[in-house]
Amino acid sequence: MNTRVRTVFCMTGWMTIILVVALCGCRATPAPTATPTPVLPTATSLPPTSTPLPPTPTPEPESWQQKTDMSTWAAASSAAVLDNKVYVLGGVKRLSDGTLGIVQVYDPATDTWDQGADMPTPRLAETCVLDGKIYSFGGSITGNVANTSATIEVYEPTTDTWETRADMPTPRNYFGIHVVDGKIYVFGGDAKCNCSVEVYDPETETWEKRSDMPTPRTYASSALVDGKVYVVGGHLPKGDMISTVDVYDPATDTWTQATDLPTPRFGLASCVVDGKIHAISGSVAAAMGVRLVPVVEVYDPTTGEWQQGPDLPRPRQIKSCAAVDGRIYVFGGPSLGDMWEYDPAR
Numbered sequence: 001m002n003t004r005v006r007t008v009f010c011m012t013g014w015m016t017i018i019l020v021v022a023l024c025g026c027r028a029t030p031a032p033t034a035t036p037t038p039v040l041p042t043a044t045s046l047p048p049t050s051t052p053l054p055p056t057p058t059p060e061p062e063s064w065q066q067k068t069d070m071s072t073w074a075a076a077s078s079a080a081v082l083d084n085k086v087y088v089l090g091g092v093k094r095l096s097d098g099t100l101g102i103v104q105v106y107d108p109a110t111d112t113w114d115q116g117a118d119m120p121t122p123r124l125a126e127t128c129v130l131d132g133k134i135y136s137f138g139g140s141i142t143g144n145v146a147n148t149s150a151t152i153e154v155y156e157p158t159t160d161t162w163e164t165r166a167d168m169p170t171p172r173n174y175f176g177i178h179v180v181d182g183k184i185y186v187f188g189g190d191a192k193c194n195c196s197v198e199v200y201d202p203e204t205e206t207w208e209k210r211s212d213m214p215t216p217r218t219y220a221s222s223a224l225v226d227g228k229v230y231v232v233g234g235h236l237p238k239g240d241m242i243s244t245v246d247v248y249d250p251a252t253d254t255w256t257q258a259t260d261l262p263t264p265r266f267g268l269a270s271c272v273v274d275g276k277i278h279a280i281s282g283s284v285a286a287a288m289g290v291r292l293v294p295v296v297e298v299y300d301p302t303t304g305e306w307q308q309g310p311d312l313p314r315p316r317q318i319k320s321c322a323a324v325d326g327r328i329y330v331f332g333g334p335s336l337g338d339m340w341e342y343d344p345a346r
Contacts, residue, residue: 136153
């Protein structure tokens with residue numbers, strides 16, 4: 001019985017007594033009116049106190065966190081990580097405006113952007129890091145696949161300067177690039193077959209040919225795990241989407257095949273955290289051409305299995321992402337300058 005009910009009960013009881021006295025017509029001298037004794041709530045009427053209220057649930061953290069936007073938005077930029085900073089090189093805004101040589105530097109520790117010296121040759125290059133320097137290879141000069149470069153330029157962050165090396169033997173665009181045992185391997189992106197592989201020795205500035213990729217492709221992504229290169233997705237030269245994952249072992253110059261990508265797509269980016277490959281966003285085939293997808297799929301080479309990750313908040317075509325201190329950073333894309341952070345351990 002709650003307090004409101006008890007109060008009504010007490011008032012109703014005294015009104016009944018007064019009404020009965022009035023009806024009796026007693027003419028005796030009325031006794032002094034006694035002050036009513038309030039009815040106290042009984043122990044059984046109190047709400048239970050032994051069971052505490054459940055705690056307020058803690059909100060789940062968002063999987064992707066938005067960070068400070070890029071200083072200059074660009075599509076088809078490449079990225080390299082050096083000293084826990086992300087270097088975003090080149091790109092294109094509109095084909096009519098030409099390609100960019102800009103170098104944007106993101107510091108995750110302060111969530112700020114800075115700028116380095118521009119690339120001498122603006123283009124859609126691919127990049128890697130070796131011995132504290134950033135190597136920039138090939139790429140389209142105009143943004144058009146037909147105008148592919150063989151240029152090699154090397155950036156020294158400590159002096160903010162560039163130097164030019166001898167050209168690549170094979171011009172390439174939208175290709176994979178990875179460093180293994182002090183040498184730089186490039187995969188696909190060539191005009192002949194989109195499948196050739198070459199290795200570069202920076203000490204001698206010499207190139208050697210390696211075994212071709214078994215699956216010709218373009219607009220693929222690639223990742224390095226335990227000394228092996230995984231080439232993921234893309235599309236065939238005729239345009240069909242690819243789910244095939246080819247694995248290259250530089251130690252034996254051989255190719256094997258891993259479990260197919262669950263969502264065949266191109267224009268995706270791949271990042272590695274804790275030995276797992278995160279294949280992020282890109283485009284899939286659609287009734288009217290292609291459409292962007294926010295999908296993130298995670299491959300574990302030790303089990304050969306793919307799992308679903310949290311969708312990227314804004315889907316895009318990208319060719320690079322970056323991993324710093326266990327976190328993944330995705331940035332840029334056509335008309336996009338936003339930066340997103342994902343911590344798989346969060």
